[in-house]
Amino acid sequence: MQPPIRTLGVVGTGVIGAGWAARALAHGLRVVAWDPAPGWQARLTAAVDNAWPALEKVGLYRGASVDRLRCVDSMDAVCEAADFIQESAPEQLALKRSLHERIDAAARSSVIVASSTSGLLPTELQSRCRHPHRLVVGHPFNPVYLLPLVEVLGGTRTSAESVTRAIAFYRDLGMHPLRVRTEIEGFLSDRLQEALWRELLHLVNDGVATTEELDAAIVYGPGLRWAFMGTCLTFHMAGGDAGMDHFMKQFGPALKLPWTRLEAPELTDTLVERMAHGTRRQAAGRTVKELERLRDDCLIAIMQALRQYEVGAGRTLAEDEARRLGEKRNGTKPGG
Numbered sequence: 001m002q003p004p005i006r007t008l009g010v011v012g013t014g015v016i017g018a019g020w021a022a023r024a025l026a027h028g029l030r031v032v033a034w035d036p037a038p039g040w041q042a043r044l045t046a047a048v049d050n051a052w053p054a055l056e057k058v059g060l061y062r063g064a065s066v067d068r069l070r071c072v073d074s075m076d077a078v079c080e081a082a083d084f085i086q087e088s089a090p091e092q093l094a095l096k097r098s099l100h101e102r103i104d105a106a107a108r109s110s111v112i113v114a115s116s117t118s119g120l121l122p123t124e125l126q127s128r129c130r131h132p133h134r135l136v137v138g139h140p141f142n143p144v145y146l147l148p149l150v151e152v153l154g155g156t157r158t159s160a161e162s163v164t165r166a167i168a169f170y171r172d173l174g175m176h177p178l179r180v181r182t183e184i185e186g187f188l189s190d191r192l193q194e195a196l197w198r199e200l201l202h203l204v205n206d207g208v209a210t211t212e213e214l215d216a217a218i219v220y221g222p223g224l225r226w227a228f229m230g231t232c233l234t235f236h237m238a239g240g241d242a243g244m245d246h247f248m249k250q251f252g253p254a255l256k257l258p259w260t261r262l263e264a265p266e267l268t269d270t271l272v273e274r275m276a277h278g279t280r281r282q283a284a285g286r287t288v289k290e291l292e293r294l295r296d297d298c299l300i301a302i303m304q305a306l307r308q309y310e311v312g313a314g315r316t317l318a319e320d321e322a323r324r325l326g327e328k329r330n331g332t333k334p335g336g
């Protein structure tokens with residue numbers, strides 16, 4: 001029987017590390033964090049403060065408080081205090097591999113060490129670890145404190161028990177852990193997102209559409225459907241009463257048309273400037289923090305709307321609330 005997870009260790013406190021910190025604090029855990037960049041403590045505190053109103057709207061666990069965040073001055077101090085470690089350092093294989101070697105040397109061997117990597121393989125990350133059995137990937141989505149999806153997978157030397165324990169922990173944090181059964185680069189969700197992103201960059205590069213038009217092409221149509229049914233079930237309905245069979249027969253041949261491009265376009269200065277200029281116009285003077293609060297309000301509204309139908313993120317939200325109310329009644333905590 002493993003001891004309960006009371007303290008989350010966060011290594012790397014940028015966009016994703018801060019999101020993990022906020023989610024864990026809202027679930028009543030303690031968080032101990034470290035980052036090597038100058039001024040990281042102030043940025044982390046500001047990010048958690050910016051997320052907190054959204055987390056209050058969703059509902060806080062007993063004991064949830066920003067005061068449970070402790071910024072420490074070394075990675076070893078994180079490893080010493082943490083019951084579960086989430087690494088969210090920059091996406092560079094060499095950096096992450098040596099970081100995991102150091103975390104592995106400093107953390108108790110029973111502590112799970114997870115990487116937030118968006119696509120690097122856990123087998124590579126654990127290659128220099130003495131206790132590779134406890135390394136998993138737990139790939140979240142931004143904003144981590146609201147979006148429930150976390151893709152979970154182990155490398156060739158990860159134990160099945162570690163994957164199971166990570167999945168249980170993430171579930172206690174109100175998430176939807178999706179077990180990735182085959183270790184592939186990019187996992188599942190980013191493979192899908194990258195395909196869309198690649199096409200989008202081509203369309204901007206070729207001057208076919210602006211960033212605003214391409215965002216409209218998703219927001220008013222496919223994006224609304226994706227929140228509750230995904231692509232496969234949506235296309236099943238697009239085939240009428242005969243479903244996917246008919247859909248494949250009707251639209252399958254179109255897959256052979258040269259509509260899509262497999263190679264990414266060259267990231268020229270012109271393309272980068274078009275993307276930056278287009279999205280600045282769309283932001284219309286709003287800061288990223290202001291946009292984040294708007295995004296959070298919209299996400300909460302969508303999740304709360306989906307709750308009554310018990311689908312997608314709405315179901316995860318309802319399950320987390322049931323746990324939170326149970327915790328209030330029984331006095332237990334997530335990870336306990």
Ligand SMILES: NC(=O)c1ccc[n+]([C@@H]2O[C@H](COP(=O)([O-])OP(=O)(O)OC[C@H]3O[C@@H](n4cnc5c(N)ncnc54)[C@H](O)[C@@H]3O)[C@@H](O)[C@H]2O)c1
Pocket residue numbers: 011012013014015016017034035036037040087088089090091095099116117118119139140141142
């Ligand atoms: N941004 C996203 O949408 C997103 C989504 C899912 C997963 N991820 C993954 O999360 C990880 C972090 O991404 P991010 O977007 O938060 O990046 P980021 O640039 O916002 O943050 C990275 C942080 O790591 C710190 N850092 C630098 N060197 C370090 C070291 N040696 N040890 C520890 N920390 C170090 C930096 O100071 C910075 O604060 C990456 O692996 C990325 O692929 C990102």
